[in-house]
């Protein structure tokens with residue numbers, strides 16, 4: 001897609017008119033992408049995934065460093081557009097917050113790489129702090145206290161070790177803090193090679209424990225931590241601050257919040273008492289010096305993530321993750337044509353909710369929990385992550401008004417931004433999962449490089465980022481068959497994201513994924529072909545040079561898996577192959593008689 005950024009920036013709201021020719025070209029291109037690229041070295045009945053996707057990997061080999069699957073390719077293309085925008089748009093045409101986002105991107109590109117030691121020194125200056133790692137064991141003037149250190153780093157997004165916390169505000173002048181169990185599946189264990197690297201590059205003063213000695217303790221410490229298993233608790237136990245059962249809970253909150261915000265009677269919820277008791281017991285044998293240093297080492301792991309900026313596009317990915325709303329705003333300005341698409345996209349979503357609902361009602365065994373049907377009734381979606389009911393530009397201008405960045409210091413900028421978000425959270429009148437905090441996506445250091453919908457369970461809401469609405473997933477000029485096979489299938493499959501929350505103890509996540517694949521594809525396929533009229537069939541046939549309805553169905557099926565194409569397909573191949581093998585429409589289209597025969601046994 002070629003766009004003139006300068007022109008668009010100057011005339012926002014301009015509609016891009018596309019003529020008949022464009023329409024034809026775009027649809028022909030999509031037909032060719034799907035129908036000229038299947039790989040006949042593979043048999044569709046045996047491995048549909050390789051049949052549909054192998055050529056994609058071949059064709060995109062040269063871009064392997066830039067992206068490895070379709071979702072990342074969309075991200076990459078969005079990045080290129082944003083980079084072009086920053087390069088070509090005069091700064092005088094940019095709102096203040098857009099200029100700031102540009103400064104951040106430029107700082108990411110231009111700042112030379114720091115060593116981890118430099119980074120630690122930078123933090124010392126910023127925080128006016130000393131590292132426990134650099135402090136002798138017998139120091140008189142240093143308090144080794146993991147809670148104080150964790151609370152300090154919490155400003156920089158470090159909210160996942162031993163405990164995490166959340167804040168909820170039922171009304172404007174009151175809030176409640178909650179302690180939660182951290183997410184064990186995203187625990188980044190410390191590796192020996194990291195410690196070896198520190199050993200080589202970070203000189204330690206005498207009287208401190210060296211990295212090799214620390215590693216000896218960490219290795220078993222983390223192994224034991226990993227083994228913690230506790231029953232799930234869905235309701236928090238409420239305490240008054242002064243009644244909190246473990247001293248570290250109080251000292252952590254004191255270090256975290258404004259001192260004046262702590263009232264001895266303030267309410268604090270604890271989401272999993274069994275976990276907290278186990279944790280307290282687990283930590284007891286370890287001395288304060290070790291725990292302080294361990295927390296610091298865990299925080300230092302973010303440094304590697306900050307440095308993932310080898311190419312310009314990677315810097316843009318980081319920029320997008322740090323400023324999700326602002327970059328979405330810019331992209332939206334560059335694609336005014338999407339505004340008109342929003343109602344149509346929502347329509348596709350609603351149709352898919354109905355169609356999935358209908359497919360599920362075909363089942364009479366009662367396998368699907370009622371809670372999931374209830375979710376379907378109120379499920380909704382949003383195009384783009386901007387709170388559209390407000391004026392996005394004014395909102396972002398005032399939101400970011402206090403944040404000043406420089407184009408010349410990437411690391412400092414990162415610290416400033418994380419602190420800014422933290423301050424917003426600290427002062428915020430919003431509940432954490434909701435509204436602003438949600439839209440700005442709770443920044444972390446996991447820079448996601450793919451464009452995918454997200455599901456927000458607390459709001460029963462799907463967010464479809466604007467970057468998803470470009471070929472090969474969507475184009476305003478796409479014929480319905482393409483919109484339906486790619487976007488509608490994706491939507492139908494993703495509806496089952498809502499399943500995971502309602503039935504934690506029923507189906508394992510992998511089974512839900514399989515159900516989602518089969519029912520999602522069935523639902524989009526049925527919704528399209530069951531209403532297709534004879535005129536439309538013959539119109540499509542003429543347009544694409546097909547002679548049979550079967551070819552249309554083939555193109556639909558190829559389109560429906562295309563978003564899943566990736567380099568090194570190992571993980572998805574099985575999923576896709578097994579999904580289609582469960583569909584009678586697939587067996588029929590590809591004449592997989594053998595599959596049917598084998599199914600009887």
Ligand SMILES: *[C@@H]1O[C@H](CO)[C@@H](O)[C@H](O)[C@H]1NC(C)=O
Nearest residue numbers: 182183184185186187188446
């Ligand atoms: C926990 O972490 C895993 C892996 O990063 C992630 O897939 C999952 O969504 C997380 N769970 C929650 C509740 O955040």
Ligand SMILES: *[C@@H]1O[C@H](CO)[C@@H](O)[C@H](O)[C@H]1NC(C)=O
Nearest residue numbers: 198199202203204210211212
């Ligand atoms: C690195 O490891 C060696 C060998 O175990 C040790 O003597 C040295 O003190 C370590 N250096 C640091 C900085 O941890």
Ligand SMILES: *[C@@H]1O[C@H](CO)[C@@H](O)[C@H](O)[C@H]1NC(C)=O
Nearest residue numbers: 062065066080311312313314
């Ligand atoms: C794409 O990857 C190549 C390396 O293969 C790199 O040189 C180039 O800068 C990347 N493109 C962008 C826009 O990051």
Ligand SMILES: *[C@@H]1O[C@H](CO)[C@@H](O)[C@H](O)[C@H]1NC(C)=O
Nearest residue numbers: 353354355357358361376377
């Ligand atoms: C789901 O199907 C049931 C039974 O046909 C119907 O009553 C309900 O309105 C449907 N809900 C949606 C969201 O389509």
